[in-house]
Amino acid sequence: MLLTIDIGNTHIVLGLxxxxxxxxxxxxxxxxxxxxxxxxxxxxxxxxxxGIDVKDIEDVIVCSVVPNVMFSLKNSIIRYLGKMPYIVGEGLKVGIAIRTDNPRAVGADRIVNSVAAFNIYGGPCMAIDFGTSTTYDITNEKGEFIGGLITPGIGISAEVMSQRAAQLPVIEIKKPKSILDCKNTVASMQGGLVYGYIGQVEYIVKKAKEALGNNMTIISTGGLGRIIQSETDMIDLHDKYLTHKGLQIIYDKNKKEEL
Incomplete structure (x- = not known):
């Protein structure tokens, strides 16, 4: 079995x-x-x-957007799992071309998501990752990552409102039944966040399809992706484990070339 580790700004997610x-x-x-x-x-x-035996883990692959945790995490994998981890961005081939101004500056998670989206769902495609930040990553029909957008995540937006406005409370992120049901402060904040974010997603997808064609497949992932995907027909599907599937694809490609 392969242990995949996705290190984000808020959470570290391990997948087997x-x-x-x-x-x-x-x-x-x-x-x-x-x-x-x-x-x-x-x-x-x-x-x-x-009920998982450490001996059953054949290899480990990691993608990270938090450099400061990598020294400790890498050493923990070596010491406790007995494996030298594969790390995206450290000489691994990913199988897609990065057509940006500075390919090395593109976050590893964005590359991995794009690898998964293109290999599983075909191109052109857009992977939308609803994490600490929301990333919109576009891969064309040739399998070339051609860039995308980064916006504040819905969770960050909620936190900033409560932190910077004295009379606004911390809220649960959920959609009111109707935009007309926002009759108190909490419901008004929830409605503004969710409806506003749906509007953002739909406009960005619309502009992307105008540029690359309506045959573009839109895939969402990330902790809050299901909430948004369920409220709009502009996202074709939600893949909870998109990043981990991308790590598996990258691992398989590099392992095959080693043999």
């Missing part, structure tokens, strides 16, 4: 892949102060609690 399917996943907060022992013990405990 078997025959191209995620059979187990675990999420922990991204804390830069963790030691390699803390990472290692946590990972081992989570595996054991789910």
């Amino acid at each position: 892949m078997k025959k191209d399917q995620v059979i187990w996943s675990f999420r922990m907060t991204t804390q830069q102060a963790r030691t390699s022992d803390e990472y290692g013990v946590t990972i081992i405990q989570m595996l054991h609690s789910n």
Whole structure:
């Protein structure tokens, strides 16, 4: 089995892949102060609690947008799992061309999502990742990543409202039954966030399709992606494990070339 690790600004998500399917996943907060022992013990405990033997893990592949955690995490994998992890961005071939001004500056998660979207769903396609930030990543029909957009995530937007406005509370992110049901502060904030975000998504997708054609497949992923995807017909499907599937594809490509 392959252990895939996606390190984001808010969470570290681990997935266990078997025959191209995620059979187990675990999420922990991204804390830069963790030691390699803390990472290692946590990972081992989570595996054991789910009946997974460390010996069954054949390899580990990581993508990260948080450089400061990589030293400790990498050492924890080596020490506790006995594996030298594959790390996206450190000499791995990804199988798609990066057609941007500075390919090295593109986040590893964006590349991995685009690899998965193109290989699984074909091009042209757009992968929308609803994470700490929301990323809109476009791959054309040739399998070339040609850029995209980055916007504040819906969670960040909610936090900023409550932090910067004295009379606005912390809220749960959910859609009111109707835009006419926003009759109190909490409902008004919830409606503004969700309806506003749906509008953002639909406009960006519309402009992307005007540029590349209406045959573009739109895939959402990320923690809050299901909420938005269920409220608009502009997103074709939601793939919860898109990043982990992309890591599996990149791993398979590089492992095959090693043999």
